[in-house]
Structures are given as C-alpha cells and as structure tokens.
Amino acid sequence: MDHIPASLTRTPESAQDAVLIQWEMRKYVRINDDFGTVKMIAGIDVGYDLQSNTSKAALVIMDIDRLMPLETVIATDPTPFPYIPGLLSFREAPVIIKALEQVKKKPDMIFIDGQGIAHPRGLGIASHIGILTGYPSIGVAKSVLCGNYKEPGEKKGQSSHLIYKGNKIGTALRSRDNVKPLFISPGHKISHESAVDFVQKCLTRYRLPEPTRIADKLSKFADKNI
DNA sequence: GCGACAG
DNA sequence: ATCTTGTCGC
Numbered sequence: 001m002d003h004i005p006a007s008l009t010r011t012p013e014s015a016q017d018a019v020l021i022q023w024e025m026r027k028y029v030r031i032n033d034d035f036g037t038v039k040m041i042a043g044i045d046v047g048y049d050l051q052s053n054t055s056k057a058a059l060v061i062m063d064i065d066r067l068m069p070l071e072t073v074i075a076t077d078p079t080p081f082p083y084i085p086g087l088l089s090f091r092e093a094p095v096i097i098k099a100l101e102q103v104k105k106k107p108d109m110i111f112i113d114g115q116g117i118a119h120p121r122g123l124g125i126a127s128h129i130g131i132l133t134g135y136p137s138i139g140v141a142k143s144v145l146c147g148n149y150k151e152p153g154e155k156k157g158q159s160s161h162l163i164y165k166g167n168k169i170g171t172a173l174r175s176r177d178n179v180k181p182l183f184i185s186p187g188h189k190i191s192h193e194s195a196v197d198f199v200q201k202c203l204t205r206y207r208l209p210e211p212t213r214i215a216d217k218l219s220k221f222a223d224k225n226i
Numbered sequence: 227g228c229g230a231c232a233g
Numbered sequence: 234a235t236c237t238t239g240t241c242g243c
Contacts, residue, residue, distance in 0.1 A: 046233075048234055055234095083234075085231040092233070114232045124232070145232045178243075183232085219234095233234050 022123040034189040035136040042107035043211025046092045047219035055079045057099040058218030067210045075099035089128040111211045115139045116187035118170035130188025137187030138195045179207045
C-alpha cells in the first residue's frame with residue numbers, strides 16, 4: 001500500500017536475508033504523528049496450533065470511546081518461518097496482512113503484539129506491518145527484546161524510558177497497579193508520546209489494553225478447529 | 227567467546 | 234507462542 005520496493009515484501013531465503021530486508025525497511029519508518037481522527041483501533045494477535053503447524057491471526061476492530069468490538073476477523077495460514085528473536089515479523093506478518101485484507105472496517109490505528117522500533121535494527125513487527133500496509137501502528141509488548149529501563153512506579157500510569165544504545169526506543173508502562181510493565185514503542189506514523197496516550201486510553205481493569213486483550217483471547221479460543 | 231533473546 | 238494445577242494476592 002505504501003510506496004516501498006516490491007522486493008522488500010519477498011519471503012526471505014534465510015535468516016541473513018531477513019536481516020538485510022530489515023535494514024532496508026527501517027529507512028521507511030517514521031515516528032512523527034501522521035494520522036487523522038482516531039475512532040477505530042485494531043488489535044491483532046497471532047496464535048499457533050503446533051500439531052497442524054498453522055498460525056492464526058485474530059483481529060478485532062474496537063471503538064476507541066466505548067472500547068467495544070465492532071468487527072472481528074480470523075485468518076489462518078501454514079506457519080511460514082521459525083521463531084528467531086529479532087525476526088518475528090517473518091513468522092507472523094503474512095497471516096496478519098491476510099487478516100487486514102479481510103476486515104471490512106478500516107481501522108485508524110493498529111496495536112500489534114510485540115515491538116515497534118524497540119528492536120535491534122529498529123524494525124519490530126509493529127513497524128514492519130506499518131511499513132507494509134501504511135497503517136499507523138503501535139507495538140505493545142509484554143516483555144523486552146532489547147534495551148534497558150528503570151522499573152517504573154507501582155501505580156497504573158507510571159512509566160519510564162526504554163533505552164538502547166543511548167536512545168529512547170520505547171516506554172515501560174505500568175498498565176495497572178502492581179503488574180509487570182508493558183513495553184510500548186512506535187510502530188509507524190506515530191510518536192512515543194502518542195503511542196503511550198492511545199494505549200492508556202484503551203486500559204480498563206486488565207494488564208493489556210482492550211484491543212490487544214480481546215485479540216489475544218480470540219487467537220487462543222476462536223475457531224479452535226483450524 | 228558468553229549471555230540475552232518480542233511471540 | 235504452547236504445554237499444564239494449584240495457588241498467592243488485590
């Protein structure tokens with residue numbers, strides 16, 4: 001959708017090739033706010049069925065004000081790539097793109113499970129999806145891939161910077177009292193500040209923001225029979 | 227070389 | 234991610 005060389009959408013022939021694609025793709029990442037009014041947010045998560053070797057992407061479109069689902073989509077595909085830290089995109093992006101192509105409503109913003117720019121090469125899965133689709137995106141991760149941070153205060157809303165090689169790459173955010181922090185980083189077309197704002201607007205009584213929490217449930221329990 | 231390591 | 238039971242804490 002966005003104007004990037006078609007060769008960057010290729011299936012990597014090896015892990016080394018995948019890394020080359022990431023170095024090239026990172027040039028297109030933008031972390032300045034570039035979106036209009038945000039009414040609908042998409043939460044996306046991927047689950048696996050080890051027996052059939054299939055991946056299942058669950059996508060939910062939520063109204064940002066009511067935090068209620070407006071539409072859901074489930075897409076499945078044979079799992080295409082092994083899990084290699086730093087190369088998660090090549091395992092999950094294809095089936096996620098498939099789900100985004102099937103959804104009827106067009107989201108204004110998408111939350112992806114995993115890192116945005118908080119990645120060794122600045123291209124976590126949220127950035128990867130943002131570049132491929134043109135959608136503004138945010139990485140919502142439950143743990144760190146790279147970088148260091150000071151433990152944020154124990155109260156919901158308290159945060160600290162995630163730093164890597166001297167630069168801020170994300171935010172450690174306490175999403176509710178006394179739980180492990182979430183790691184928020186810009187995926188594409190959004191700033192650190194706005195990324196955290198949108199996640200906070202979607203927090204209720206759980207650790208995960210609603211779009212992510214619902215997508216997570218769907219990826220695990222919906223269509224249990226792939 | 228050693229340890230770390232999203233989902 | 235997924236495999237798995239009970240259990241501690243708000």
